[in-house]
Amino acid sequence: MSGLKKFLTILLVLVSFICVGCGRGRASKQESTRQVKIISTIAQIADLVSEIGGDRVQSLVLVRGELNPHVYELVKGDDEKIQQADLVFYNGLGLEHGASVSAMISSHPHALAIGDSIQTLHPEKILWKGNTQDPHIWMDISLWKEAVYPIAEAIAIADPEGAPLYRERAKALKEKMEAVDAHIFDSMQKIAPEKRYLVTSHDAFRYFARRYLAVAGEQDWEPRFQAPEGLAPDAQLNPADLQRIMDHLHRYQIVMLFPESNVSRDSIRKLLDAGKKMGLKLKICNDALHGDSFRGHYLDAMQHNAGSILQALQNEGNS
């Protein structure tokens, strides 16, 4: 049996080395100049945070790049980021439903739901689909700008010294957002009402449609935006949904389909294919829209979305 004992001893030694090595990594890294560490789940929030906080904050994003915030789960390294963060901002309204993320949020002492804050301010403006809240409120800048002051207040509580600065920057940001909001509104108005219909892969643009695509005073703005996949683009797709969209395309003579940057194009390709067989001339836009994932700055990305939509819908075949 000595062979077995030898093996077990070596194993034990190795394991203890590994444990010590890991432990060492957890030494605290307090820096001299104390920045407020803020981690936001999505870039749309993180961008606001950097604008408001400036140099006094270190703004990090959890769900980076093209990753899907609906189903994101924590990976190696996220734990540390979160542990060291002073504040956590998240969207709420049911966006982040990955189990590990929800657990992290509920256990962190300083977590603020941006969407919930906006909901408290303007409960009637939150959209619902059936019994589920639609979390994509960043698509409506006039609503999203209401997040700015709550963010500023939260950072001010963590860093009272910088409070005046934060409030000032918040005001400036809000004005900037209002300007962009107006600009996008105007450019969407340039599209003729009968062409102003948006079809993408999943239900990310309902707020966008209500704010920018609806004709003034239009109560039933829902047809302005439809998508085959539901609020989260990871559920099972159903032929009934595809049929619904086909009927919709047919009814409103819609020609343009818009892909999203981080969602599979299977569903709109299927629509294209079926449409061809039914005699509808459909096209897929070359430009992908930002739906859930925003690369670059939030406001720039929104402008980019508007620009793509304007170009595609204005210049589509004059037939």
Place this chain on the structure above:
Amino acid sequence: MDLFFHFTDPILRAPTIGCILMCLSASLAGVVLLFQRKLLISETISHAAYPGAIGGIFLLSFLGPDFERFSFIAVLVGALFSSWLGLQSIRWLERKWKISSDASLCFVLAVFFGVGVLLASGLQQVQPMWAQQGHILLFGQAATLTDEHMVMYGLMSLACFLFIVFAFRPLQAILFDRAFAKSIGIPTKFVERIFFILLLVSIVAGIRSVGVILISGMLIAPAVAARQFSNQLKTVFWLAAMFGAFSGWIGSILSAKFSLPTGPMIVLVGAFFAVAGLLGSPKRGVVFRLIRQAAFHLRCMEENVLKGLWKTEMDRHALKRLYPSMLSFVLFRLTRHGWIQKKGFVFALTSDGRTKASAIVRLHRLWELYLTEQMGRDPQCVHTSAEEMEHVLTPEIEERLTKLLSDPKQDPHSQPIPERSSL
């Protein structure tokens, strides 16, 4: 709901027909596996296909988003490769390392699928847009099948079907008695190799509509269901194909109607057929067996009453004491059959009844004699056995007993053995 609509509408026809074809070829392959007693291998192969499929998507993703529509080819090639690799691993483990079949199947399944899951989560981090292509492979997504898919899967199904048709005789011989088949010159290795290729193809094709996790259900359920309803190999194949096709068709309709995922719906319908077969098959199904059991039990009770009345007429009271269970029903049936009649308060045998009762008593006493004379049993102990056997012995066995015991006239208790009925 217009059923033909599902076959013609451009949105619905590819999912519907695609599912039907995929399930059809899977179920044919499943029948062969059923008789080879290797059904579990389908589970391992489908799970082993997963890492290859993800790998294929990963490699394709480097070409850019415009190539996303070729995902199904990348998936097919990758899945075929890794499932083939899985198969070779199983063989290697069994032959070289002498690991038992179920252990090597489990091992390959777990390792390959685990690698696949790792790759899938890696894919999600690196190429999120393509990750969804990998995600739908787990439970299938028939809704986005296009006509091109349908044609390709149709060809695959046709290949499976043609193979079964052309190679039916060699297949039948190999499945029944492989050594004999080889001895008469049938190219067993060649046929088996072709079958394995088609098995891989049908599993990999089925993954798109039913998913990696559940596709083995479509190999197993229709084959099991078909086996319950037939005792001819050819019919088993036809029935399995039919059950498979129906599962694919009804499953995809139900999933469209109730907004539920296609894969699980198809497999549930298939499982329904299997359960229906196990319960309701005329020969082997539980339901019919219970019915036959009850009928036999009733017959035994009737015959016991006839035997009792053969000895002496009895009134209802006496009968009730000897045969307490279901007496009224038994008496009713015996009267209806014309074997007993009621004379006042007393029940007696009719002449037909007397003939029948004599036959039963004859069997009883013959059997007792057989046990004591031929089997060396003690005459005290033979009565119980005879009570059981008198209801079961066939005329053929009676004839053999008569011959064996040299047409005896007396039983071990010196009681007379009734004559054979001359009819």
Place this chain on the structure above:
Amino acid sequence: MKSALEMDQLSVGYDRHTVLWDVSFSIPAGIMCCVLGPNGAGKSTLLKTALGLIRKMSGKIDFFGEPLEISRSRIAYVPQRESVDWDFPITSLDVVLMGRYGKLRSMQKLRKADREAAQNALELVGMSAYAKHQIGELSGGQQQRLFLARALVQNPDLFLLDEPFAGIDLATEKILVDLLKKLSSQGKTIIVVHHDLPTVPEYFDWALLINRHLIACGPLSEVFHRENLLKTYGKTASLFDEAVKLSAKSKIGL
């Protein structure tokens, strides 16, 4: 006259053990020969190797002077009953018809002659009444008779039977032996792997005694005696088995 089965220096092995070595013998046509030896002696292996079911390591095997590929149609194999799944959905008649598959081309249909031959074969073994029965319903003896019927239908000149009398009742055994003897008297060669020594003198003309290697092969009067039987069934071989196992294990590091 060419011998029915002739082997020259046959060696068979797998996983680096040799199971049979240097087996050389010649069995003439028209006789009934039993293959005798203890468990694990290689009797079934001999038969299976002759039929190409197991690959040989070296040596020559000839049937009627020709290799297997040419003489295959003249040989019928009756394997052990356990090798088959008796729950398989097939009738007795269809099993017998399988004997004809070797003679048919790819998609060729079974002909009337084939069906009649099958019916006759069933008649010969006394199983006509069970033609349409599922094989699962048959008793052990009936199954064995069915296998023989399948062999009959191939119209062979040589029958190779692997333990046909194992686990069947005496009555069936008698039927089978009588049938085999009749075939032998018609000039067919019968080679049977047999396990029951007392019945050897009654059933067979020749004996082939093996225990990993050939002990003897010839007419009963010459080879079926105490000395040879001791050599065949004695304990000396088991020592060899142990040593071979040890060696094989050491070679692969166990």
